[in-house]
Amino acid sequence: ILEAGRGNIDGVKQWYDKGKVFSGDYATSDYRVAVLTLSDASGLEEGKQLLIKGQKSFSDLYQSYKNLGNIQKVQHQDTIAIETLGKAAHTKTEAVDLFSVYYDMAFVSARLYKMRNDENYKTQAIQYGCLSVQYFPMYKPALMLVKDLAGLEVTGDSSGVSLAAYQTAVSEYAKTVI
Secondary structure: OHHHHOOOHHHHHHHHHHHHHHOHHHHHOHHHHHHHHHOOHHHHHHHHHHHHHHHHHHHHHHHHHHHHHHHHHHOOOHHHHHHHHHHHHHHOOOHHHHHHHHHHHHHHHHHHHHHHOOHHHHHHHHHHHHHHHHHOOOOHHHHHHHHHHHOOOOOOEOOEOOHHHHHHHHHHHHHHHO
C-alpha cells in the first residue's frame, strides 16, 4: 500500500512476490487483483484501493477465526479450538496479535495434555508458549506455562525469582524449541 501510494509499481510487485512465498493465499486474494491492476500505471489508485481491501479481508478473516476459536475454547471444544486458533495464527502476522493467539493455543494444548496425557499436546503447548513469549516478552502466564511444562529450573536472588529471570530461562530454552 505504501509503495502504491509512492507510485512505485515495481516496489508493489516485489512485496507481492515476497508475500506469495510466505503465504499462498496472496495468490487468490484481492492482492492479486491489485497487482494485476497496477501493471498499468493508469490503475494506480484503483490498485491501491484493492490492496487496502485485501488487507481488510485478511484482517476480517483472522478476527473470524480467532473469535470462533475462543468460543470453542470457552465451550471446552478443545481439539476444534486448537485447529481454529491455528488457522487464525496462519492468517495474521502482527506480533501483538500473534502473541495472544499463540498463548491461547498454548493454553488449550496444555489443557488437552492434562485431560488426555498425550505428550504431543505437551510439546505443542511448549512450542506455542515459546512463540508467545518471543512475540510478547515478560508475559507471565506464558512464561509460567513453559517453565512448568518444560520443567525448567529458574534461580533467583534473596528477594526471590524475578520475572526477568523467568524470561531469560524461557528465552534460552525457546532457542532449542523454535
